[in-house]
Amino acid sequence: MTATSLTYFAIAAAQGAFKNVTVSERTAQAFADGSWILAIVYIVVALGGLAALVTLSGLVLIYVERKLAAHFQCRLGPMRVGWHGIFQTVADAVKLLLKEDVIPEKADKAMHLLAPFLSMMATVMVLGVLPYSPILQITDINIGVLFVTAVSGFGVMGILLGGWSSNNKWSMVGAMRAGAQIISYEISATLALLVVVLFSGSLSLAEIVQSQDAGWWIWRANGVGFVSFIIFVIAVTAEINRTPFDIPEGESELAAGFHTEYSGLRFSFFFLAEFINMFVVSGMTATLFLGGWMPFHIGAWAGFNGFMDLIPPVLWFTGKTSVVIFLIMWFRWTFPRLRVDQLMYLEWKVLLPIGFVNLFAAAVVVLYNLYPFPILVP
Amino acid sequence: MTVRVRTLDELLTPPAAGSSALSTQEYFVNMGPQHPIAHGSLRLVLRLDGETVKEVIPVPGFVHRGIEKMCEKLNPRQIIHLTDRLDYLSAVMNNWGVAKAVEKAANIETNGRIETIRTLMSELQRIQSHMLWWGVLGMDLGAYTAFLYAFRDREIISELFEETIGARLTMNYVRPGGVMFDILPDFQEKVKKLLKYLGPIIDEYDTLLSGNVILQERLRNVGVLDGKKAVALGCTGPVLRASGVPLDLRKLTPYGRYGDVEFNVAVGSKGDCWDRYYTRMEEIRQSMRIIEQLIDSIPEGPVNVLRASARISIPEGTYYDQIETARGVLGVMLVSDGKSPSPYRVHFRSPNFNNLWAVTALAPGWRIADIITIQSSLDLVIPDIDR
Amino acid sequence: MGRVDFNDVKHETRTFAGVTVPVSVVPRFKRQAYPTRFLFSLKSLVDGMRLTFGYLVRPSTVVTRQYPENRATLKFPERYRASLKFKFDENGYQSCNGCGSCERACPNGSIILETRKGATGKNEIERYIWRMDSCVLCNACVEACSFGSLEMSHDFENAVYDRRLLVYTLNRYAGPTANVLLKEENLEAREAMMTKIDAYGGQVPMNGYALPTVAALGTPREKAATDGKGEAS
């Protein structure tokens, strides 16, 4: 980092530049100012940025997953395409694009074609509300948390549809498992998320981030935040169907689960959706519990906080998201898979009660302002 | 005469939907022959009610090569190479099984060095086989890392075989009257190094999988096979021993050097998947114990008491001999008419063929995912079923 | 210490089938109160994660061997069996006299010998055909050969695009053994005894069918052996 940018961020921090300005706000402002061209540029940049984010994070995550998996397992992983196989995912993507797109004869063709896009769409929509930095957010909905829950829950439609329309028993079983699993774990995830909503007093993601100015919720709430963090990570791992909760596609049980009958491009959509999903839920975890783009602040230690502000918010967000992604990958390459009834047991008999108790505790914490660095009532 | 020959199609008529509005229709699903759990080509036809398994119909035969028929045209030396292809993970033990049967039938006396080398190689192979099983069980249950750790460590034993025998899997090592190659001068040293390495590694396996609460819950009380039933179903090897029946031919009718060494037979107490799992883990440790005792006491002598061109003639009669492989009792029945150099009929009592049918008794009532667990815990090698 | 104590292997002696058998009863699950069980469960998960993390941060534990990049440094054990080869002495003479013991020892008919009467009236090898497509590399032929004419080589990269190309002629010339040849002092007379068979020096098509680049073989014995198999393409 050069000295100039250091100074820039120092000044920006001093001037309170960490105030949220979303892309949609800028667009609206441009409209109001009558500069149509600027408004269109903003829209195009936003759309292009999303598309780039989907593609890039997909490619990078798949590569990272393969490399990490390899090194967890004493292997090297991809080494051939490019330096240390860095272009392996690109090569694979090209291969998938060129592969024949097989639709089973007895499948419901329209639904079969639609399912991967539904799955992908639900994921991409969440990307639009995630605050990557104070100035990098497509739009901030005042019910952002609710939106994310609703839309990501919609992703299961794609999986159900894909499994059902394939007209394959394995796909069907996988899809049904996915439906049961995702809907169940949504409850725990929402309960954990409500804790943060209680703390920050807002449903808007940008405001939730702003509320962690004096400390992230994971450590600032006397353990309550940490418990809900754990619950949230477990629940979202289940929601995105990753080991140890990958029973909808458990490859040794159901061949490939709901996407058994998919090939080529359409398979790659499911595949990509899984990885974007991972990015989304990690981003959400980071936003809710790890302060999103908010640098590491401790209460009112102005000097320390100012020093932390020198690191740009985007890096904070990326770093925190990466940590959660690493955690989820680490789970996958260590644990065996749960059985379907154990999965339900874990949700309904373990996570859910803990989640309720935790929510109650959070309410107490909020009510009596029991933070290590109490929020100063203005 | 009440013989009624059926076909598979007759069994697979789809059941009618239940009469009540809430009852669901049962359905058939083919698990295999091309399925990750098949570990080769085994077809399991499942009758399912939702996720619950009602019935399992194993349909073997996809790797049937007619080995018994082939043996009728080969001389005893040539038969050995076919036994590599029965249970390919216990190749040395299978070789030894036939060699031992031939030696008994033709009254061939071997010496201490031969028997020690055979015992050592068998135990190495048993460890290797159980390691592979451990990794595959991990993979079947979704822990892919275990699979690669197992292969990493198995490689060391494979390399030992490669150096001594020249092949890694289908070794064709034990011959009637001896073994094909003598051990290399640095063999003992390498085996000792291997044992030193394996001790902590097996503990590491315990940390990674055995101790893992998910795995424990997947295996605990799943697919309980009690001792009486296991005997009635003809199970042998770790499957039977996990049910608490200590049938181990190494103790029962000691052959090779097993009579001279101290080791325990690992047994389970309940006969569920966990017992089958941990019986094998314990067997690895016991095999290491056997190797430890034998590795420094290899007597001198020739490694084959017969010349390579010597004709082995089996006198007329019916001979049955058995050996404990990594998966159970391999019985070899040789029938000779005393005229031709090749036996009149050869039959292999393969451990996997007899262990397979336990799945029909164990699986009903469990979920699809438990079939995976049960199958993995039975540790089947498909070519040995089909022969 | 989780739910299962792995050191808790009970050593007993049991009588089974009239034999006293020392047994090790494998450990099973202990009864634990719910909170203890919960904590130990979490600990077991963390233990596993610590183990895998240990491997992640130690790149020295990587065991991958990058074939084919490491072709130059590949080492094979002396006894490694990958393909069958003829042994030739320093003059390029073979020691095989066509006795046929390898052919009889071969369990699946992968060796086909064509012999002829040589100039000295002895049997000598004309063609030594090795069918790699059916060979299982069991070493029986090498063992059976009393003259040490055969060996297993380390050439393991034998993949071809046509199965018929897996049939090899191992000898380089049709003719007598080194012993017979070396008795003959005259080099030209020696040469006269040998028929170079370059055409069959490498791969030959199976079953006598010609390939675009390889001439038809068609030995009568081979034809008889594979009659009615319909390998034509």
Added chain:
Amino acid sequence: MDAQALLQAITGVNPAAQERPNTNVPAVQVPVAGLHAFLQVLRDDPRFSFDFLLDHTAIDWMADGKFELVYQLFSTLHGHTLMVGVLIEREQPLAPTVSDLWPIAEWQEREVYDLFGIPYDDHPDLRRLFLEDDWTGYPLRKDYQDKNMLQRPQ
């Protein structure tokens, strides 16, 4: 019980049982009539208690026009083994099933049916095992011919 005593006890139970020569295990030869009852005695009589059917297979004695069924029995109580041989006619063969005595016999008998074509009376599920349902011929019979069989030099 050692081999000699075992064989004596068996001839006491079934006078038609003869000791089978040229084997390395205790072996008897019995007629097919009353085979099921005889095997049931072997299983249930506490002196024998052969509770483990290790193996069951057949031999095709084509020259004699006979099939021989071979049962390998083992007792987990006494630890003795016994080979029981039964000759049946090669033309129109029929054998009694023992799958009600030892459940594993169900599949071992299916294998014999599949490869030898010996049908079993009262067998609960007599099907082809390895080969397809519409396979013609029984491969382990000595007269089975297949054009893909290797003609190798003897």
